[in-house]
Amino acid sequence: MKKAITLLTLLLSLAVAGRAQQGAEALIADCVAYLRAFFQNRPDAQVAVVRFDNESELSDLAMQKIYQMLVSRLEGEGAVNVLDVLVNISGGRGEFALERAAGLDFLIDLKLIQNKSRTGLGLTVFSRLQDRIVSLKYFETSLSQDEAEFLNTRDFAFSGLGFSKLLEFESPMHLMDIRSVAADDGMKYFFYYPDEIIIYQARQTRLEKHFQFKLRWQRPFTPVRHYEGKLLLFRSGPDLILTAGNNFSSKTMVMAFREGRWLEIQDIDFVPFQYGTLNQNPYLVGARYAAGQNFFRDTVYFMPFHDPTDRTVAYEKKVCPAMDMAFAVQEGRLQALHLIDRDYHYRLYGGEFEPQSPLADRKGASLAVLGDEWLALSDHSAAVDRLFFYDIRDGGLRPVYDAPVDGEVQFLSAGIWQGARGFWAGVRQPAGGAERLRVQFWGKRDE
Amino acid sequence: MSKGKRLWLLLMALPLASAIKPYYGGEITIRLNEPASFQLNTANYSNLIFYSLIYENFFYLKKDGQIFSNVFAEYRYDSGRRTLFLTVKDNLSFSNGKPLTAKNIRVSLNVFLGSDLYAASRLSKTVKSVRFSENRVEVELRDDAPRILDMLTAPELVVLGEDEQSFSGMFFPQHWEKNRHLILKANPFYPGGRSYLDSVKVAFSGSPAPDLFLSGPGQRNDLFLEFDSGIYQNIYLCFLQGDIGQNTKVALYTLLKRFNEATGSRYRELHTLTADEESPISIRIKTFSQQKTMSILRHSDIKLHVLASLSSLQQDLEAFLRESNLKIETLFIDNSQFATFLDSAEIHYVLIDKIFQKKIPADEKISRILKESSFNLFNAKYLRMLGELDEARSSRSPELIMEQIARISEAIVGDGFIFPLFQKTYSLYVRRSWSDLEIDYYGRPLLHKVGKAHD
Numbered sequence: 001m002k003k004a005i006t007l008l009t010l011l012l013s014l015a016v017a018g019r020a021q022q023g024a025e026a027l028i029a030d031c032v033a034y035l036r037a038f039f040q041n042r043p044d045a046q047v048a049v050v051r052f053d054n055e056s057e058l059s060d061l062a063m064q065k066i067y068q069m070l071v072s073r074l075e076g077e078g079a080v081n082v083l084d085v086l087v088n089i090s091g092g093r094g095e096f097a098l099e100r101a102a103g104l105d106f107l108i109d110l111k112l113i114q115n116k117s118r119t120g121l122g123l124t125v126f127s128r129l130q131d132r133i134v135s136l137k138y139f140e141t142s143l144s145q146d147e148a149e150f151l152n153t154r155d156f157a158f159s160g161l162g163f164s165k166l167l168e169f170e171s172p173m174h175l176m177d178i179r180s181v182a183a184d185d186g187m188k189y190f191f192y193y194p195d196e197i198i199i200y201q202a203r204q205t206r207l208e209k210h211f212q213f214k215l216r217w218q219r220p221f222t223p224v225r226h227y228e229g230k231l232l233l234f235r236s237g238p239d240l241i242l243t244a245g246n247n248f249s250s251k252t253m254v255m256a257f258r259e260g261r262w263l264e265i266q267d268i269d270f271v272p273f274q275y276g277t278l279n280q281n282p283y284l285v286g287a288r289y290a291a292g293q294n295f296f297r298d299t300v301y302f303m304p305f306h307d308p309t310d311r312t313v314a315y316e317k318k319v320c321p322a323m324d325m326a327f328a329v330q331e332g333r334l335q336a337l338h339l340i341d342r343d344y345h346y347r348l349y350g351g352e353f354e355p356q357s358p359l360a361d362r363k364g365a366s367l368a369v370l371g372d373e374w375l376a377l378s379d380h381s382a383a384v385d386r387l388f389f390y391d392i393r394d395g396g397l398r399p400v401y402d403a404p405v406d407g408e409v410q411f412l413s414a415g416i417w418q419g420a421r422g423f424w425a426g427v428r429q430p431a432g433g434a435e436r437l438r439v440q441f442w443g444k445r446d447e
Numbered sequence: 448m449s450k451g452k453r454l455w456l457l458l459m460a461l462p463l464a465s466a467i468k469p470y471y472g473g474e475i476t477i478r479l480n481e482p483a484s485f486q487l488n489t490a491n492y493s494n495l496i497f498y499s500l501i502y503e504n505f506f507y508l509k510k511d512g513q514i515f516s517n518v519f520a521e522y523r524y525d526s527g528r529r530t531l532f533l534t535v536k537d538n539l540s541f542s543n544g545k546p547l548t549a550k551n552i553r554v555s556l557n558v559f560l561g562s563d564l565y566a567a568s569r570l571s572k573t574v575k576s577v578r579f580s581e582n583r584v585e586v587e588l589r590d591d592a593p594r595i596l597d598m599l600t601a602p603e604l605v606v607l608g609e610d611e612q613s614f615s616g617m618f619f620p621q622h623w624e625k626n627r628h629l630i631l632k633a634n635p636f637y638p639g640g641r642s643y644l645d646s647v648k649v650a651f652s653g654s655p656a657p658d659l660f661l662s663g664p665g666q667r668n669d670l671f672l673e674f675d676s677g678i679y680q681n682i683y684l685c686f687l688q689g690d691i692g693q694n695t696k697v698a699l700y701t702l703l704k705r706f707n708e709a710t711g712s713r714y715r716e717l718h719t720l721t722a723d724e725e726s727p728i729s730i731r732i733k734t735f736s737q738q739k740t741m742s743i744l745r746h747s748d749i750k751l752h753v754l755a756s757l758s759s760l761q762q763d764l765e766a767f768l769r770e771s772n773l774k775i776e777t778l779f780i781d782n783s784q785f786a787t788f789l790d791s792a793e794i795h796y797v798l799i800d801k802i803f804q805k806k807i808p809a810d811e812k813i814s815r816i817l818k819e820s821s822f823n824l825f826n827a828k829y830l831r832m833l834g835e836l837d838e839a840r841s842s843r844s845p846e847l848i849m850e851q852i853a854r855i856s857e858a859i860v861g862d863g864f865i866f867p868l869f870q871k872t873y874s875l876y877v878r879r880s881w882s883d884l885e886i887d888y889y890g891r892p893l894l895h896k897v898g899k900a901h902d
Contacts, residue, residue, distance in 0.1 A: 217537075217538060218538065219538050219540055219544070219546065220540065220544060220636070221537075221538035221539075221540065221636070222635050222636055222641060223517075223536070223539070223636070223637065223638055223639065223640045223641070224640045224641065225469070225639075225640035225641070226468070226469065226640075290471065291635045291641070292635055292637075292640065292641030293471040293641055294468045294469065294471065295468070295471070323468060344467065364467065365467060365468045380467060381467065382467050
């Protein structure tokens with residue numbers, strides 16, 4: 001009885017506070033207050049919105065903003081242990097990374113409703129433990145025409161605080177990938193070209209060539225029109241390992257840096273793009289390009305990688321053919337696979353490789369994942385490109401920043417520059433009737 | 448700057464992948480005549496196109512005169528050493544994965560030089576030796592010839608494999624359903640980079656509706672783009688033995704003219720050895736009446752050999768001859784087997800065809816006819832006449848050249864071994880959705896850049 005009185009008091013006080021606010025802000029404040037009160041005595045409960053439908057006059061963009069405000073308020077207040085598992089909002093419906101729902105205690109269902117001139121937000125709380133609905137609540141507010149239009153604009157963050165271009169320079173054409181590794185004398189940057197790898201070292205705000213070595217490919221060799229390749233650098237025991245795979249050689253070179261030299265220690269028949277652990281075992285993860293073409297086939301290979309010289313049979317997981325793919329990794333552990341399919345739709349494969357619905361709108365052919373925090377995607381554009389940065393920390397996909405790119409993004413890879421974490425981008429630009437390749441680093445200063 | 452370097456720069460400037468990548472996949476349907484085999488045979492326009500799909504040329508000549516190669520990483524002519532250096536790209540393979548090396552290039556060049564083609568005999572006069580070492584082929588010339596590369600653009604000069612399953616072209620044969628179609632699959636090892644298309648269906652009839660086909664010029668169709676192929680096909684009746692009476696020759700000639708009329712005059716009448724517009728002399732062979740033709744041929748037992756490149760006529764021609772109740776048997780022979788066939792059998796009557804690029808000078812065409820169409824009748828007289836034509840050509844006097852063309856034409860017709868019959872000009876029709884297609888100097892569609900538009 002005492003608990004019930006406390007809850008009632010809180011709700012009344014918040015309702016009064018809510019009335020002081022207007023429009024969407026009031027709707028969210030009411031909702032947050034209600035949930036905070038509801039979960040007040042459940043501090044360890046894991047909660048996530050797993051369903052969000054829109055039957056109001058608001059757009060998907062407005063839904064996205066309402067959702068973001070709601071989740072960030074709940075996170076900010078710390079009263080509710082909320083996970084953000086939203087992947088996308090499309091056609092008035094939210095798509096969520098539902099494989100994460102297995103670890104949740106409470107699931108929240110939201111629905112935006114149009115009630116004549118007023119907008120309502122319905123909220124249902126479902127308990128996994130009790131396997132039943134434990135709460136239903138409805139809030140309503142008036143949204144002015146101007147506010148509704150404002151909500152419908154594509155602004156999710158202050159771009160000045162987001163990813164910005166920290167470095168740009170010209171590279172020879174056909175650069176396929178960039179990776180970096182920390183060494184005793186500073187960061188080393190590996191630039192992967194079809195016939196060589198050039199290693200640069202950072203000197204203040206520029207890169208100086210440190211070393212380079214030729215790559216000698218053997219048959220079977222499939223000549224290509226468009227060079228594509230993935231470079232991977234990681235430490236395995238005492239060794240620094242490098243793998244270089246591409247769409248023109250069916251063999252990927254695996255090299256180890258020993259006694260000051262890069263030695264080819266074996267070759268493998270897929271193109272690794274991630275090294276990480278699954279169930280505490282190290283794996284080299286990759287895929288095969290369709291021979292001589294510009295996309296990955298529909299299989300991801302996981303090769304146990306305890307000993308760099310050991311040839312172990314990889315096990316396989318089916319996905320879909322992809323223009324590009326990358327794994328999210330949390331403290332070395334493989335999390336989810338992000339990819340762009342051949343129809344330019346972004347797709348997410350969760351920890352158990354269960355596919356999520358693809359994003360409705362098309363993206364570009366390149367993506368990269370920074371840890372398990374940020375996803376960068378290029379745009380579905382043939383002339384003027386754009387980079388989209390998504391927050392994926394909770395397994396969802398929250399659009400945060402985007403930035404125009406002068407040219408067309410050829411590849412993206414996660415990296416670090418001057419202490420700032422971010423993404424390398426190879427950007428093709430027209431130059432006086434010919435073309436040039438610009439390398440850009442997009443970093444977030446506060447990351 | 449060397450041509451090799453220029454080529455390299457050009458390749459570097461080719462469009463790369465964009466944020467939206469080029470689409471790999473899809474099939475194009477091309478309507479052509481059914482080939483007799485996969486052995487190179489570029490005798491007619493249809494074959495010229497077909498074999499360009501499965502055999503890679505040393506060099507390609509674009510309509511604007513630009514020359515490019517997918518096989519050579521570099522090519523350089525050294526005037527001082529009178530040598531052309533051809534550097535083969537690293538790690539090339541034929542369609543079945545067998546290595547494609549400088550040795551294959553040398554062998555292919557020698558095969559071409561040893562052929563009966565006029566372009567080959569011109570080149571063999573120029574080439575002193577062909578050597579190779581590692582990935583480089585050295586072509587030493589007898590005299591300085593800075594334009595040697597032009598001669599290497601001949602469509603018959605292709606990279607040949609050591610066995611019948613090795614194809615160097617953009618596609619390789621996968622499935623052949625006789626009389627219906629042939630499926631060609633993308634060659635994964637194609638030296639110019641894997642084609643955007645997965646396959647080509649070569650259809651031998653109008654069904655399924657083709658994306659690309661050959662037909663007479665000026666056919667209006669909103670779905671298709673018309674390209675002037677720059678090519679015409681001439682058909683000749685040849686008499687390969689000296690014991691054939693003039694009446695029989697003219698009667699057979701008359702009969703074939705009637706055949707053309709009876710089948711809707713698909714071909715234009717030809718009154719010269721090359722083209723009526725450019726020839727200094729006109730050949731008028733007076734035909735017989737139907738009655739006289741029939742009475743001359745009634746008691747003949749004629750075996751008319753026809754090159755397989757004219758196989759599209761087979762059905763109609765055999766039906767026409769059957770109806771005429773004459774004892775004329777048609778025997779179709781693969782073009783590539785014809786020379787061997789000549790050595791082993793006594794052939795009297797042959798129907799042959801030749802294709803010509805309109806732009807090629809008349810003197811070159813007449814040389815080709817003399818060299819390639821006089822067969823076992825080629826003799827010292829013709830060799831001398833060709834030499835005189837070369838002299839006239841080097842004098843650069845149009846009058847002298849024309850005079851010599853007229854002399855050769857008169858001699859050929861006078862000797863009575865070749866009667867010009869018909870001519871057909873061609874346009875290439877391409878479905879508008881395949882608009883990236885280019886046509887080369889020889890009228891062949893270049894599928895290098897052709898891809899299916901992504902939805």
